[in-house]
Amino acid sequence: MIDTPTTLNMLDVLRKIVQEVSTARDLHTALSIVVRRVRKAMNTDVCSVYLMDSRQERYVLMNTLGLNAAAVGVASLAPSEGLVGYVGQREEPINLDDAPLHPRFRYLPETGEERYHSFLGVPIIHQRRAMGVLVVQQIERRKFDEGEEAFLVTIAAQLAAVLAHAQLIGSLKITPGQHQEMLRFEGLPASPGAAIGKARVIMPPADLDSVPDRECEDIDEEKVIFLAALKAVRDDIRAVGLKLANRVSAQEQALFDAYIQMLDEDSLGAEVLKHIEEGQWAQGALAFVVKRHVKYLEKVEDSYLRERAADIRDLGRRVLSYLQAGGEAPREYEDNTLLVGEELSPALLGEVPKEKLAGLITVKGSSNSHLAILARAMGIPVVMGLTDLPFAQLEGQLLVLDGYRGQVITHPDELLRRQYEEFIEEDRALSEALEAEAGLPCITRDGHRVPLLLNTGLAADHARALAYGAEGVGLYRTEVQFMMADRFPSELEQVNLYRQQLSAFAPREVIMRTLDIGGDKPLPYFPIEEDNPCLGWRGIRFTLDHPEIFLTQVRAMLRASEGLDNLRILLPMISSVREVEEARALIRRAWVELRQNEGLRIAKPLVGAMIEVPAAIFQIRALSERVDYLSVGSNDLTQYMLAVDRDNPRVARLYSGYHPSVLQVLAKIAADSHAARLPVSICGELAGDPAGAVLLLGMGYQNLSMNLASLPRVKAAIRRVTISQARELLARVLKCASTDQVVGHLSVFMGELGLGWLSGPKS
Template identity: 35%
Template sequence: MKKGIAASKGYAIGNALIKEENSINVEKRYVKNIYKEEKRFEKALELSKKQLKEIKIKSEREIGSDKAEVFESHIMLLEDEEFAGAVKVKIKIEHINAEAALYDVVSSYIKIFNSMKDEYMKERSTDVKDVGNRILNNLAGQVFPLNEIENDKVVIVAHDLTPSDTALLDKSKVVAFVTDIGGGTSHSSIMARTLEIPAVVGTMDITDSVRNGDLLIVDGVEGTVIVNPDENIIKEYRAKMKAYNMDIDKLKSLADVETVTKSGKKVDILANIGMPQDVEQVLENGGEGIGLFRTEFLYINRTGMPSEEEQFEAYKYVVEKMEDKPVVIRTLDIGGDKKLPYLSLPEEMNPFLGYRAIRLCLDREDIFKPQLRAMLRASAFGNLRIMFPMISSVEEFLRAKDVLKQCMKELEKEGRTFNRNLKIGIMVETPAAAIEAEELSRYVDFFSIGTNDLIQYTLAADRMNEKISYLYNPMHPAVLKLIKKTIDAAHKNGKLCAMCGEMAGDESSIPVLMEYGLDEFSMSASSILRARQIIMEN
């Protein structure tokens, strides 16, 4: 038996298919025809871009746009003229083959990222490596077609799976996957949960312990893998699979049921979305509103700012689809990992503690005001609420609210219709906001605790950094105290307190949050039914 991390729940029995690590031997060769070599590179670049766009579209359809965001950064790198230009310059000046030029450029990028102190930026080296390998594979004509597997009931065994690997898995044939490395918060693990594919990661050496064709039992509940089990163990796990599948069917019956605790308290379960089309999955799973509508999709992968009209149409679509259910729209959270090429943002040593989110918007009213105007106009069509991210003081909130009031006056002069009494809240995602929650609650209409950032800022631990992932603990006493303090402060002043981080959908955290008196839980649409079951049983 191999022990790892239970990354995606469920049970599976299938034969191992080992995904060999692509080992492309990059040899540096002198080339005479520079033009031909540049064209080879351009062709591989375009093919890579086409593949990633197809993967992104497929992922958005199957797992939601928020989970598919990782592919946006990959596409942006492929479209980066500086990156492609560096490869072409090497080909031209050194008269070397495209593979060697690409390898040198990718290696230099990785070296730069790895030398950075900021752990998040170090992680970007993985993205560069993944993109570089894709182009190299296309230059060499090598692929591992995870979406073209011949046998049924296959368990993919790999050293690691990239997000694009996971997105391409053929669910009709792949019943689970197991890896040597990885963590429960990696992009691949998140995708596996959304796709409902059992997964165990971080086994250390599964690829050395398994051969192609070995029968494997993958226990995505306990995080174990059994190699070539006997008949008794197979029988035991078939029974577990049957019980688990019956439980899943029971969950689906809760889609149209109100979330009420055993004591009779009504609790609202909302969803986090990243694009307007995500609303369909929310409604299918019985979501009682949108607790976090990320607006960054309107700004990325384009050459200029979205117009007010374009933003208005996107917000209006979601608000109308949700009818009278609440739709909480977060203002632009750009910065950190989401830089925009047309904004010319300054380079920062630690962007997650720098010029981002509300700090950027307050400084750039040319960005902020059109978005607020679009939100206000959309508020005439449903229950829209506005939420400001990264607020750390009362003064910051009042500055943001003042800009909103200016937009209201402008729209009134223009004769535009909007909801003058819409609710305005903040994300509590900095320790400062949690500590000052009682003071802040006198001014805001609601809180929404963003645990993803709150945890990493409180514990000084990047959740995406596998070397220190053990420090990222939602149940750390310091984190729980800040959450409890925030909820109590909101209730003291008669305000609603929600949560929109991953912790809101975490099965082990939900009972604790209920005990603390959290009013609304907002999570990925795929987590709604399980959360509803847990809340109704408590």
């Protein structure tokens, strides 16, 4: 009986092989381990690894145990040749009991494989690309059983990750002297723009995990040392904030005030001092407190709150750096610097001279991070969430950063560099041209007016929004204030904040969304744990279950609107008419009580429902009898329609507002709303994309709401088209069967109208 992994402990064998391969000193050693251990585990005569040489477009024999060793690096097959090429072409295992009889068999005399009949080959695939083929062969004529095939498939999947890493760090050179291959890394676009520059890798200033536990000898001295380090970091942060004072708005600069408050002796500092008083030395007390806060925040599902963990970790590292060595030495930066790191601190934006910083690249993070918020305000392109990026090996390398697509390209060839250089120059000229027409009205060429509204929350810049022609606020995210606080904000605190927003845009309308937390947005002081938070207790579901919170917020909105009368209330995550009826009853109750009991003269606000849950799509007629307007939340609706978490780098590429199903649904919502005589607007990334805005115009959306940076580009696109052109484009696009076809139609359309310069790079 042949000993195979089905009779041996397959998992144990796999574990040992994976462990050995992952600790191998180089790729050659890793391949040797694989062929040796697999041949022994499967008790076969031959085990070989063939890798794809992208320059030659051939599978090259890279390691073997059983074939002639002299054939390594010499024997090769094109994808159309032999059984190895056949496995790579089909991207599935090929299992034969007599390989020479197969029509695709090709004999390579240098390998000495004429004796072997049984053949099992499995592809080595990483991110849909065949990187090679793993083969076992045997003299005996037999088919390998299902257990053996499954074992080899599993080994190939593990080997794919090793090969991918080797390729990333430049050690996968199949042909001697082979140039490093140009590689694209997919991440998340956090701030638009493109840049070419040299990587400057930023490592953490100090390691909180390496601080040992130690009792202190003098508690008072440790407290003095800690308070001095705390003050030094506060001074550093304050200096950075002052440097950025002329480059960001007051709201964005307030982020640095928040950091200083975190470092206050009565906040994070107080907790550390408490542990010092209990006998811990300053470094150990700091590490304990910071890691405890980070551990809690990293468990939170909501991406915004998770990003706060990075802020606290960075502040802790900075304080630890002062405790260990008196702070970091000043860094020097060259022109067109691309800062690269696992996590980057917002404070770095003030440390690098404006004229030298070209862009930011991080392994972790998302568009909700404070770093991304500040970078967008400053016009710095950013890509985040590059989970596969070997950032530590990139120091000094020339990189291309594409903040439109969320890509980073290493070792760009001359053609690609020229394309991006041309685009960056066009983008700069475009920004200047758009600034010149920012104050012009948003009217199509045939005289149709399209109001553009602002999406805002933490980082609103009222002056710039009004200068760009924003005609109000289409989405004000009230939950941001709740997330930043350490308790539920009082009614008066909410009144003051809402009054600022309403006053800044009066008499233009401001649509305030009621509290959209719960599920994937739990508050630090009101944690919610669920197995599937995105489908859980969130939005209107949470606030209806807590009418005391809902009524307090609604009263604050109504009080803030007195004398202004530009408030509109929006209900999030509506999935049934009953939710609307209950919410409207509470809103009416608050309005009546304020008028009758307190004598406030407040206009009754319009109330709308967000269409972001698929169930609401089919209830528009019923909703029209209960709300005054609809607002489509295209980001969440797309996410729910496609079952894609857009903040997950592994599947983010599947998220697209241009998916045919998404466009069909958006067109249906607009048509059904018009049939019910119900005003309908849309907010989200699609509305902020020039081509997407043209499609939405063709669908009949009356208002488009977007982030501040998108306003000038969308306005430029709308001012250059007619309604009939937008409708004709929509008709063509709605016939498409794939996202690629939709994007192709849009590219042609934008180019024919001379609007191609409003899209991202064409490479």
